[in-house]
Amino acid sequence: MVRGLPDLTVYDTFPKLLLHHAAVRGNRPAWREKDFGIWQTWTWSEVADEVRSFAMGLKVLGFQRGDRLAIVGDNRPHLYWAMLAAQSLGGIPVPMYQDAVANEMRFVLSHAEVRFAVVEDQEQVDKLLEIKSDCLTLEHLIYNDPRGMRNYPQPFLTSYAKVQELGRAEQADNPAFFEESVAQGKGGDLSVILYTSGTTGQSKGVMLAYSNVIMSARGG
Numbered sequence: 001m002v003r004g005l006p007d008l009t010v011y012d013t014f015p016k017l018l019l020h021h022a023a024v025r026g027n028r029p030a031w032r033e034k035d036f037g038i039w040q041t042w043t044w045s046e047v048a049d050e051v052r053s054f055a056m057g058l059k060v061l062g063f064q065r066g067d068r069l070a071i072v073g074d075n076r077p078h079l080y081w082a083m084l085a086a087q088s089l090g091g092i093p094v095p096m097y098q099d100a101v102a103n104e105m106r107f108v109l110s111h112a113e114v115r116f117a118v119v120e121d122q123e124q125v126d127k128l129l130e131i132k133s134d135c136l137t138l139e140h141l142i143y144n145d146p147r148g149m150r151n152y153p154q155p156f157l158t159s160y161a162k163v164q165e166l167g168r169a170e171q172a173d174n175p176a177f178f179e180e181s182v183a184q185g186k187g188g189d190l191s192v193i194l195y196t197s198g199t200t201g202q203s204k205g206v207m208l209a210y211s212n213v214i215m216s217a218r219g220g
Contacts (some may be wrong), residue, residue: 073120
């Protein structure tokens with residue numbers, strides 16, 4: 001154990017580390033983002049609450065351990081929280097390039113057998129709608145930015161805020177589920193699938209366990 005770091009044999013997944021930091025430094029800043037020139041700050045406790053509510057909302061929608069959740073958008077807090085939410089339920093996030101064309105997305109979504117996708121905005125929604133009929137496992141499409149989405153009637157489309165609303169209600173009815181689900185995770189579990197750019201051939205999915213990523217971040 002490195003001095004000043006949590007015991008990584010105990011806190012061996014990112015969701016476990018999140019809950020640890022929320023418990024020991026809950027009021028300390030964890031995340032910052034500049035929005036319209038103004039810095040927005042979330043504490044560790046606030047981030048844990050955001051992740052918990054989204055995870056519980058995914059549970060309501062039928063997300064199960066082992067499911068893959070695609071992430072498409074810029075590097076923004078809500079998309080990282082969606083990754084943590086999927087991991088908290090034993091799922092695997094699959095980040096995708098936000099500037100990828102629909103055909104490139106089709107391959108990744110099909111190859112990774114993605115059931116859920118979280119995207120930033122209308123532009124990404126339109127690209128996924130174009131290829132959804134070819135992606136046989138894709139069932140749910142969740143968007144973060146509601147601008148321009150008013151006239152989209154597809155029943156499989158849900159806003160990020162709505163998923164969190166569902167999650168908060170589920171958390172009230174089933175308060176122990178989230179922590180119990182996080183506790184089931186192990187360092188050897190698959191944490192993420194990262195697809196290469198495909199510049200020299202077909203894109204390939206790189207599968208990384210929590211232990212790989214955490215040790216790399218630690219410098220080990």
